[in-house]
Amino acid sequence: MARYIAQRLGYSLLSLFLLSLTIFLFVRVTGDPTTLLVEPGASQADIDAIREQFGLDRPIWVQYWSFVASLLQGDFGQSFYYRTPVLELYISRLPNSLLLALAAMAFSLLIGIPSGILAAVRVNRFWDRAGKVFSLLGLSLPSFWVGLVLILFFSVYLEWLPSSGSGTVWHLLMPAFALGWYFAAAHMRLTRSSMLDVLGSEYIKLARLKGLPESLVIAKHAFKNALIPVLTLAGINLVIMVNVAVVVETVFAWPGIGRLLYEGITFRDFPVVQAIVLLGGAMIVVVNLLIDILYAVIDPRIRLEG
C-alpha cells in the first residue's frame, strides 16, 4: 500500500507541477504579461516597477522558479481591487461556496438517489422514462438559466424568496437548486445504473432465493451497496461544485469564490483570476489524491498488493 500511495502522491505532485507550469506559460503567451500583472490604469512608472518586481527581463526558468517559490509560500499576489492578498480573500470567501455546494449536494442527492432507485426498480416502465426526461433536462438546462427562471418565479412574480445576497436559509434555496440541478440528474443516472448492476448480481439473487421479500431485498441489501459509487462521485462533485458555481453565484450575488472570479474578470483584477484557477485545479488534484488514498486504505486488495 505504501508503494501505491507513494505512486499516487508522485502523480499528484507531477500534476500540480504541470498545472502551475501551464498557468505560468499561458500568462506569458501573449508576450507581454505586464498588461495583466499591472493594475488597470497604471502609469509607466508602475509598469516598470512591476517589471522589476516580477523579474520579467530575466530568463523564463528563473521567472518560473520565483513564481513557484512564491506560490509555495502562500503568496498568490495582491488583488488590485481589494488591495489585500488574494489568498486571504480566497479563504474568506471559500466557506460561502462550500455552504452553497453542500446545500446543492444535499438537494441533488435527495432528488437523485430516490429517483434513480425508482427508475432502476421500475426499469423501462413509467418511472424510468420519467427519469430519462429528467436526466435530459438536467443536462440541457444551463444552471444559470435555471437560476434566472427561479428568480423570475419566486422573487419577481410570487415574491416568496429573496433574489440575491446571502444571510438566511431563504437566500440559499434558489442558488442551491440551480447549482444542484445538473448534479441531481447525474446522480440519478449513476444510482440507476449502479442499482441495476447490484440488482443483477449474485449476491442479490442469493437473497431472493432465500425467500426474502423484494422490498427488503432492495432496502437492505441492494440499496446500501448501490450507494457506494454514488457517494464517492458525490464527494468529488462537491469539490467540482465549488469550482463551477461561478455563474450561479453571479446570478444570485452569492459571496463565494465563484463571485470572486466574476469580480476578478469584471474589474480586470488578474491576480485574483490566476489564483482561483490555480487553487481550483489544485483542489481537484488534491481531492483525487485523497480519494485514491482512501480507497487504498479501505480496499484490502490494494492494501495487500502494495
Added chain:
Amino acid sequence: MTRNRHTTRKSLGLRLPSISCRETRERGGVPIGATRRHVLALAALALIAGAPGPASAAPADDQLTWGVHVSLAPTWFDPAEMSGIITPYMIYYALHDALVKPMPGKPLAPSLAESWSLSDDGLTYEFVLRKGIKFHNGEAVTSEDVKFSFERYRGSSSKPLKDHVAAVETPDPQHVRFKLKAPWPDFLTFYTSATGAAWIVPKKYVEQVGDEGFKKAPVGAGPYKFASFTPGVELTLEAYDQYWRKKPSVKRLVFKVIPDESTRLAALKRGEIDIAYSIRGELAEEIERTKGLTLKPTVIQAPFWLYFADQWDAKSPWHDPRVRLAASLAIDRKSINQALTLGHSRLTGSIIPDNFEYYWQPPAPVYDPARAKKLLAEAGHPGGFDAGEYYCDTSYSNVAETVINNLQEIGIRAKLRPLERAAFFKGYSEKSYKNIIQGASGAFGNAATRLQAFVVKGGTYAYGSYPDIDALFDQQAAELDLKKREAMLLKIQQLVQERTIYASIWQLAFINAAGPRVAESGLGLIAGHAYSAPYEDVTLAGK
C-alpha cells in the same frame, strides 16, 4: 492515473466504480462492508466541518445602512489624494472636516475655520480656527495640522494651488496665513473646493503611522469615527459625539458595497439597506411604483461628456472637428435622459456645471443623425469607421451603451471598455486611454478650475491643448479685474464648444432611493452634491 487504477482492479477481476472526477462510467458496485461506507461518511463529514454560514445583516435600531454603487477604495479615506471626483466626499463628509466647505445653502461655509480674511494687497489669506476642536484620537486641531494638510496634498490641481502659494505661516495654534506670490482671486475656490487641501488631517498621527497606515485606520475631525473596513464589502463608522457642530443623531453608519443595481434594489426593498445610491432606468421606475420607498433624484454638478483623446493626432479620424461634431449630433440625449434617469437630468452642451461661477451658457445640444452622417461623409468617412475602444466608468456603462448605440446608427463602431471607478480615473489621469473616453466630474470648483483640469495644457485630464486657449487661460489667471476675467473665461468655453473638444451629454440627475426607516436622508441638502450630507443632520424615522 486512472489507467493504473483500472489495471489494478481489472486484473483483480473486480469492477470497482471509477472515481475519477472526469468520468461517469457506469460500473456496478461490489458489495462492500459497512466499514468502508463509514470511512467515506467520515471523510465527507471532515469536508463539511468548518464551513460557517455567511454573515447575516439585520439593521440595528441606531444604525443606518447605505447600499453603495462603487467599491470603496482606501485612497478615498485620505483627502490628500483627492482625485478630482466627487465620490470620496461620500467619506470625507463623515470622517473628516475642512476649514471651509460646502454646506446646505452655503457653498463656502466656515467649518473648522470660524472666519477668514483677505489682506488689502490681496496677497495674504488668514484663517481663524475654532477653539477646542479635537481629532478623533483626542489631539487638538491646530494651525500646524492645517499647514501639514496643505503641504501633503498631492491630488488633483495640487500643482496650480501650490504654485501660487509662497508660504504658509502658523503664528499661533489658532491662526494660519497663506501668503500668495501674486494676487489670485481663485485661491479660495482652489483651496477649499477644487482640491482636498483644506480638509484637515492630524499631523502627529500621520507622521506616526505613515500614509499607508493612515489609510488603514484614518483619523479625522469629522462627525463620524472610523470603526472598521472590509475591502470591497463594507465600511462602518461610529458617531463622534464631540463633533463641534452638533452631536450626530445616528450612532452608526454602515456603507455596504453592492455594485449590482438589481441586487441593490432588492436589498432596499427587503430592508437590508436603508438608502440605495444610483438606481436608474427601469429599476427607478420600479421604485416609483413601490410603497414605502422614495425616489430622490438630484441634479448634481457632474456634466457627462465624450472626450476625444486622439483629436491632436493628425492620423486619427477624430482630428477633424467635423467628425467630432458628427459624434455629438448623433447622441439622442433626450431619449437617453428619459430612459435612464426618467427625464430628470439636465441636457447640456458644456462640461462646466451650470451653477458654477463664470459659467457660459452654450446653445442647446442638437440631435441630428442625418446631418451627422453628412458630416462624416464630408470628412472622408462615408460609411463610418471603427472607432476602437470606448472607455467608461463601469457604473455608467448604461449611458455608454446607449451612446454607442447612437454612434453605431451613424456608422461609428466602438467597443465598450468599462473600468472600475478608481482604476478608470487613474488611467484617465495617466493619459493611458485612446479614442473615446466617457468622462464626468462632480468635483466642486468654478469654471476656471474645471478648464484648468480638463482643457488647459498640463491639466490632470487634458490629453492635449490648443495654444490660443492656453494663452487666454494664463491671461485670465493673472487678471484682477473680475469683469475682464469673466469675459476671457466665457470666451474659452465658447472655443471649447465650437471646436467640439468635448461632446457633452448631460448634467446627471443622480437618483437615490430611501426606505421607510429614514427620516432625514441627507440627500439633496447640499446643492449639487450626489450623496447624503451633512451626516450629522441625518436622522432615523421616529427618533
Added chain:
Amino acid sequence: MVMRSEAIPLPSRAGIVRIEGFPLIPVLILAGIAFVAIFAELLAPHDPEVGKLVARFHPPAWQAGGSMDHLLGTDHLGRDVLSRLIFGARVSMVVGFTAVIVAGVIGTTLGIVSGYLGGWVDQVIMRVTDTWLALPALTFAIFLAAIVGPSEMNIVIILGLVYWTRYARVIRGEVLSLKEREFVRLAIVAGCSKRTIMRRHILPNVLNSAIVLGTLMLGVVIVTEAALSFLGVGVPPPKPAWGLMLADGKKGMMVGYWWLTVLPGVCIMLMVLSANLLGDWLRVKLDPQLRQL
C-alpha cells in the same frame, strides 16, 4: 463543468427515447437553427445591433403593449429581440461547431499520436491531459479569456483549448485496442510508416467515436459559451449572443420583463437538448462498442 464533458446522457442498458427511430425532432430543430443562422439577414426583421430608445422594453406581440413590429419584444436599448435571437443563432452555431471541430482535431490527433506511439510521448501527453482535465472547464476558459481578451475568434480557440482533452482520452483508448487488431499488424509487417498507419488505418476507425463525441460536446460547448457571454467574457457586445442577452435581460427581468431572459434561454435549451439527443442516437447507431463511453 468538468463533469459535464464526459457525462453521458442516457444509460446504454435500457432503451433510449428513440433508439431505433431516427431522432427526427432534434434533427429538425438543429437544422432549423442552422437554417436561421445561415439566412439570418433575410429572416431578421430588424437590425440586431441598433435600437431606438423610445421603443425600449416592448413586450412580445401577444401581450398588452406589444406590437407585430416587434414580435418578441425589445430589449433595454430598443433592439428587436427576435432579430437578436436569429443572429444569436448564427453566433451559437458558428462558435459551437467551430469550437467542437477545433477541439476535435487537436484531441483526436493527440489521442492517436499518444495511443499509437506510446512510450514517453504517450506519458507526456497523458500527463498534460490529466492535468488540464483537473482544471474546471469554465474557470480555465475564464482565465484564458482574461489573458487574450474576448472576441468571437478567441472564444473558439479558448473553447478548443479547454475541451480537446475530452477527445484525447477516449480516442487514445480506442487506439490502444485498435493497435492489436489484425489489419494494423499487417500494415506494420508490410512496412508502412508510422505516419501512414496512423493516417490510413487508425484515423478512419476512430472517426466514428470522434463524431459521436463531437455531437455530445456541442451541447457542452454551447452552454459554456453562453456562460462566458453571460459573465461578459464571451462574444463581445453589441453582437447578439444568447448568453449575452441573458445577462442584459436580468435587470429588466427583475421588474417583470420576462421575455428578455426566458426566450434566449429557451433557444439555448432547444439547441443543447437536440444536440444531446442526436449525439446519443449516433452513439448507439455508429458504434455499439461506444455504449461504454
